């Protein structure tokens with residue numbers, strides 16, 4: 174099995190929030206593109222049956238002969254499933270709609286929570302030589318998301334700055350705690366990123382200050398503004414970084430990537446972390 178104590182092994186981040194429409198997929202695509210721009214090689218694993226990350230990167234359903242479904246359910250080798258994208262250095266493990274039945278098909282498997290964990294640690298991951306794996310999780314805390322959490326070093330939580338934003342976080346933290354106890358004791362919280370932020374909106378400002386007060390350093394300094402270019406980019410099958418490279422959205426995702434790379438430099442990305450970021454909320 175691929176040795177994840179080896180400094181050359183990638184850092185694996187699950188992008189999780191059980192709410193839909195909060196910016197998980199947008200963050201997966203654009204953070205991946207920003208990390209690549211800053212010198213990393215990145216594999217994006219699309220774990221959502223809707224396949225929005227795959228579509229947004231220009232891989233249409235017809236081009237997805239093998240998908241995350243085959244990786245998990247049929248244990249097809251990862252080298253057969255991963256595809257290149259139009260962005261050099263950004264690789265994709267695409268999703269397909271059959272992933273929506275994976276939950277039920279996998280229930281009786283003994284290792285059902287470890288399937289993605291094991292797939293990402295196959296020896297045939299090594300030749301891809303990626304620095305980061307980003308996992309775009311579905312909008313629920315189902316078995317697919319649990320696979321994402323068990324497979325990962327840390328969790329990145331996009332939080333839309335709107336009225337009930339913080340409410341769902343306690344359920345997510347409970348799930349993270351359960352996964353730590355049952356399967357992945359070293360799982361960290363990488364951070365919470367505020368998305369679709371509108372600085373002119375008083376409510377959004379209030380949600381930001383509440384989040385920073387409750388979560389402290391867990392909240393990234395960078396916030397992602399609401400920006401129409403960000404929402405247009407997927408229909409041009411591109412990250413906003415290439416679709417409109419000077420847009421506010423592109424600038425923000427670059428800043429987010431810099432924050433993440435500053436904490437986990439490419440040179441020593443798998444040194445054990447000293448602090449436990451697992452704050453209870």
Ligand code: ADP
Nearest residue numbers: 193194195196197198199369398399400403404
């Ligand atoms: P999730 O994956 O959590 O369901 P998405 O990333 O698909 O959420 O985002 C939901 C919708 O919001 C999409 O239509 C997306 O284009 C839009 N969106 C996400 N982030 C932004 C942003 N910063 N500015 C404008 N629209 C955004």
Ligand code: MG
Nearest residue numbers: 197198221225
């Ligand atoms: Mg999504």
